[in-house]
Amino acid sequence: MFVRIPALAARHGAVNLAQGVFDHGPPAELRSALATAAADPSVHQYVPTAGVPALRAAVASGASPDTEVTITAGATEALHCTMSALLGPGDEALVVEPAYEQYAPAIRAAGATPVPVRLTSPDGSFAGLLAGACTGRTRVVVVNSPWNPLGRALSDDEWAALADLAQRRGIVVVSDETYEHLVPPGTRHVGVLERVADPELRVKVSSVSKSLAATGWRIGWAVAGPGLTRRIRAVHQYVTFCPAVPLQSAVASLMASPGYGDVVASVAAGLHARATWFAEALAGLGLAAKVADSPFYLLVDVGERADAWCDRMVLDGGVAALPLSVFYSADVPSAANVVRFAVCKRQETLAEAATRLAARR
Incomplete structure (x- = not known):
């Protein structure tokens, strides 16, 4: 599933919220540090x-x-x-x-x-x-x-x-x-x-x-x-x-460097802000999501078998996500309808995902 869903997302043009991969570069401070280091x-x-x-x-x-x-x-x-x-x-x-x-x-x-x-x-x-x-x-x-x-x-x-x-x-x-x-x-x-x-x-x-x-x-x-x-x-x-x-x-x-704490705090704050926005967008679609303390991901109950929901969404060219069940080695009833979205994305990526979900629910 960890390989299949992202591959299907690429093939069908779906917004990939299945993988915990940023769709933007690291902070400018880190890129600058690399340029300086590479000169040595x-x-x-x-x-x-x-x-x-x-x-x-x-x-x-x-x-x-x-x-x-x-x-x-x-x-x-x-x-x-x-x-x-x-x-x-x-x-x-x-x-x-x-x-x-x-x-x-x-x-x-x-x-x-x-x-x-x-x-x-x-x-x-x-x-x-x-x-x-x-x-x-x-x-x-x-x-x-x-x-x-x-x-x-x-x-x-x-x-x-x-x-x-x-x-x-x-x-x-x-x-x-x-x-x-x-x-x-x-x-x-x-x-x-x-x-x-x-x-x-x-x-x-x-x-x-x-x-x-x-x-x-x-x-x-x-x-x-x-x-x-x-x-x-x-x-x-x-x-x-x-x-x-x-x-x-x-x-x-x-x-x-003296600014390191601010850099990681900025990454964390950005994730919190975008996760909160996406959770509110999902709530507007009738999908309740609670923003976690460490909101790299959002868990959402989609009201049906999550594996079937994820397949349908990605094959329709909509949005790729993962069923929570893939994180267990056996069936757990409480996880059956839960989907994990990776929200480590740009605001416009999450907005596009919300638009597609609204059109396909």
Whole structure:
């Protein structure tokens, strides 16, 4: 579905709100930083596999840049390297669903088995479900905060349950925090580095893809304790060795600048404004959508089977979206009629989508 729907959108001229890809460039400050970085001859050669030191320092979040941070080719590589470092045949990893599509394949690629922990209601909590899903083979639990596709941060009780698993059972909490900067104004992101005390039982994965509207840059990272980091780096050096050095250098330069906070705040504010506008437009069509705390996506109940609705809309040349069901490994009745729209688009793109939806409902 993740491949089929976007392909159909291109073939039928539909507005593609299925993929979380911006249809505009990154902030001018990032493009300027790249031009400056590229003018330095030294950035066009290999750097140490752990990544450009200045970038490691910028994303360390209190960890040691030298021993606890690894720069990767996007969050996806960080996830795959982490799973290969932590898992092997016979092991199990809990995956909290609805889940981003890369988690289970990364676990299987390591020879392990993904074990779903399904949230049966988008408004519910998985805190009470984790312990019952664990076996003697469970080594890892994978979560996402803020959460694609739900758009919310994990709750206090969910973090407490994760911390308890780590402390009592020695299970490593792998937290994908790619959307960490897209929280409401005045809200501080709280993630695994604060919620799980032992550095050897936690891995933070993140990237610049969403916070800097640069999904094609493929600059991500993994932050973990020294022991875990050595294992992650041992995999990473045989995968990409090091991501594109000019891009690493540009991101490091922007992050070190006084205006960096304003840049990411502007990206977040733009997303909030456009998501709010699109939700109101959908409400006018009788499609109720609640704007999430991290509104990269909107979830909408379309009143019928979402998979059939998505097929009909894209084939009519209208709008491409994804059914929420694709984020689960089995049918969940509460998700059957729910569609996910990616709203990381220009205002005119969303306006065109709203017009087409109005004409085809």
